[in-house]
Amino acid sequence: MVKKYRNYDITLVVTHRCNARCIMCNSYKQSSCKQDEISLADIMKLPCSKFIQITGGEPFVREDIEEIVKILLPKTKRLMINTNGYYTDKIVDLCKKYPDLVIRVSIDGNRETHNRIRQIDIYDRAIDTLKQLKALGIPDLGISFTLQESNYDQMIDMYKYALELGVDFGVSVIHNSYYFNKSDNVINDTTPLKAELKKLVNIQLMSNRKKDWARAYFNDMSINYIDRMAMPVKCDAGRSSFTIECNGNVLPCNMTPTEWVMGNLKRNTWDEIIKSDSSNEIMEKCRNCKLNCWSVCNVQSALKKKIWVPGVWFMTHFFAARFRANK
Numbered sequence: 486m487v488k489k490y491r492n493y494d495i496t497l498v499v500t501h502r503c504n505a506r507c508i509m510c511n512s513y514k515q516s517s518c519k520q521d522e523i524s525l526a527d528i529m530k531l532p533c534s535k536f537i538q539i540t541g542g543e544p545f546v547r548e549d550i551e552e553i554v555k556i557l558l559p560k561t562k563r564l565m566i567n568t569n570g571y572y573t574d575k576i577v578d579l580c581k582k583y584p585d586l587v588i589r590v591s592i593d594g595n596r597e598t599h600n601r602i603r604q605i606d607i608y609d610r611a612i613d614t615l616k617q618l619k620a621l622g623i624p625d626l627g628i629s630f631t632l633q634e635s636n637y638d639q640m641i642d643m644y645k646y647a648l649e650l651g652v653d654f655g656v657s658v659i660h661n662s663y664y665f666n667k668s669d670n671v672i673n674d675t676t677p678l679k680a681e682l683k684k685l686v687n688i689q690l691m692s693n694r695k696k697d698w699a700r701a702y703f704n705d706m707s708i709n710y711i712d713r714m715a716m717p718v719k720c721d722a723g724r725s726s727f728t729i730e731c732n733g734n735v736l737p738c739n740m741t742p743t744e745w746v747m748g749n750l751k752r753n754t755w756d757e758i759i760k761s762d763s764s765n766e767i768m769e770k771c772r773n774c775k776l777n778c779w780s781v782c783n784v785q786s787a788l789k790k791k792i793w794v795p796g797v798w799f800m801t802h803f804f805a806a807r808f809r810a811n812k
Contacts, residue, residue: 490534491532491533492786495728498739499523500541502543509602521731522732525553528750530755534560537565538564540567550575558585558586565589570590570612570613573613587625592612595639598635627647628653630657631656632658634677637681640682644689654700662740663742685704689704690803703781715777718791721787723737724771726786726787732749734749735748741776745771748761748763
């Protein structure tokens with residue numbers, strides 16, 4: 486029997502606990518007590534979905550992370566875990582058992598810069614985690630880079646390092662969210678960040694990797710996001726994109742106000758939540774949302790539905806980049 490997957494992108498926050506003290510995230514300050522975190526029984530209520538990502542806090546502080554993976558792997562075509570890479574042995578052991586896992590490790594620059602941003606001595610562990618997973622043959626690995634004023638000049642070097650290692654490279658622009666328990670992240674001088682992003686876009690357009698072409702589009706739109714321009718597509722939050730908080734609350738995304746709760750998995754089934762009056766009310770709010778966010782987890786499902794939007798951009802910029810290179 487062929488399993489039916491709903492066209493959902495789900496972000497599951499399994500904990501706010503974290504061993505790092507990142508300058509752009511205060512998640513550790515609202516560290517959830519273990520007994521209040523979403524349970525395995527609650528996680529079992531999640532629907533079969535095309536994409537599910539596990540995040541935190543740091544997911545690997547959960548002692549039952551393997552049990553969570555066991556539940557979710559049969560429920561999705563692609564299961565990703567976002568990690569800071571500190572718990573190398575635990576991560577590698579899990580991936581030995583489940584080699585189809587997708588792993589993204591946060592690395593924000595060289596050793597000095599990354600450790601300063603993360604506020605703990607973590608760089609060597611993160612790199613070692615990536616290298617061991619690569620040696621293990623895990624096919625879908627990547628580096629997640631948070632772009633900010635303290636590391637913009639190291640972004641392209643990190644991209645080149647990812648190429649050398651043979652892993653994916655994703656960039657997100659520093660921003661605020663209840664999810665980070667932070668409201669004072671700011672870019673004072675946007676010019677150098679936008680210049681480096683434009684360089685990266687041109688490099689990726691010249692790449693032979695199709696993933697780089699898709700990333701080039703996303704990074705070019707990140708420049709527009711920094712300039713607070715209207716984004717080319719509205720996200721699908723509340724319709725095909727959801728965030729499940731570690732207390733069981735179902736939210737449209739990790740950017741919307743915390744009171745935009747569609748339901749709670751500790752009390753209801755998924756279908757009960759989606760069909761509820763409160764869910765319909767939140768969906769309507771999402772249609773009129775003015776946040777103008779730009780993150781892969783929030784817009785990828787919308788872009789898949791409107792593939793012609795990045796397609797037109799790609800056809801225009803791809804050939805233009807190669808024409809300039811051959812002049």
